[in-house]
Amino acid sequence: EAGVTQSPTHLIKTRGQQATLRCSPISGHTSVYWYQQALGLGLQFLLWYDEGEERNRGNFPPRFSGRQFPNYSSELNVNALELEDSALYLCASSLAGQQETQYFGPGTRLLVL
Amino acid sequence: GIQVEQSPPDLILQEGANSTLRCNFSDSVNNLQWFHQNPWGQLINLFYIPSGTKQNGRLSATTVATERYSLLYISSSQTTDSGVYFCAVDPQAGTALIFGKGTTLSVSS
Numbered sequence: 001e002a003g004v005t006q007s008p009t010h011l012i013k014t015r016g017q018q019a020t021l022r023c024s025p026i027s028g029h030t031s032v033y034w035y036q037q038a039l040g041l042g043l044q045f046l047l048w049y050d051e052g053e054e055r056n057r058g059n060f061p062p063r064f065s066g067r068q069f070p071n072y073s074s075e076l077n078v079n080a081l082e083l084e085d086s087a088l089y090l091c092a093s094s095l096a097g098q099q100e101t102q103y104f105g106p107g108t109r110l111l112v113l
Numbered sequence: 114g115i116q117v118e119q120s121p122p123d124l125i126l127q128e129g130a131n132s133t134l135r136c137n138f139s140d141s142v143n144n145l146q147w148f149h150q151n152p153w154g155q156l157i158n159l160f161y162i163p164s165g166t167k168q169n170g171r172l173s174a175t176t177v178a179t180e181r182y183s184l185l186y187i188s189s190s191q192t193t194d195s196g197v198y199f200c201a202v203d204p205q206a207g208t209a210l211i212f213g214k215g216t217t218l219s220v221s222s
Contacts, residue, residue, distance in 0.1 A: 033209065033210070035210075035212075037154070042212055042213075042214050042215070043199065043201075043212040044212075045209035045210065045211070048209060056209055058209065088154050090154075090156065092156075092210075100144075101144075101146065101158060101161040102146065102210060103158060104148070104155065104156040104158075105155075106153065106154065106155045107154045107155065109154070
């Protein structure tokens with residue numbers, strides 16, 4: 001069974017540009033989560049999607065947004081990139097319902113110059 | 114919000130040694146997971162353990178939910194065990210995981 005996949009593995013952008021990160025969940029998983037791991041700030045929750053709807057959002061500005069497609073894959077968009085957006089962005093998926101294990105993808109390393 | 118504290122922050126071991134990593138959390142949780150982050154950044158699931166004890170090879174974990182802590186035991190450590198170990202909790206089932214700051218383990222041969 002394939003795990004969570006993310007693309008691209010690396011992304012280099014300049015300040016002010018937009019970045020789009022993609023995630024495909026494990027087959028059968030309907031929930032997708034996005035996390036940011038920035039140097040010195042640890043792993044922080046960004047967004048949670050389930051059944052195409054945004055269910056929860058972390059403490060991030062509105063320029064961080066995303067969506068979930070009918071096939072449960074997800075996209076994270078970061079507008080008006082700032083230098084401090086440089087980080088490892090991790091996607092996780094889980095089965096629907098409560099108390100389910102989250103499985104993580106390999107991440108996308110975003111560098112903003 | 115819920116606080117997750119991991120100790121020790123850093124741990125240096127010789128190959129073959131045993132170790133115990135601790136995770137304290139400040140409120141009731143419905144989900145607790147332990148992860149190992151490899152040098153490439155991938156988070157590898159170790160245990161889903163909101164309560165009780167589980168074992169997987171040289172690793173085992175115990176969560177005492179009533180006392181709000183979890184322990185990860187690594188026995189006969191190997192150099193491949195090096196990396197960062199994270200504890201993460203979900204205070205409300207089906208929402209976000211709140212991560213501790215991690216324990217960085219270095220195992221030398």
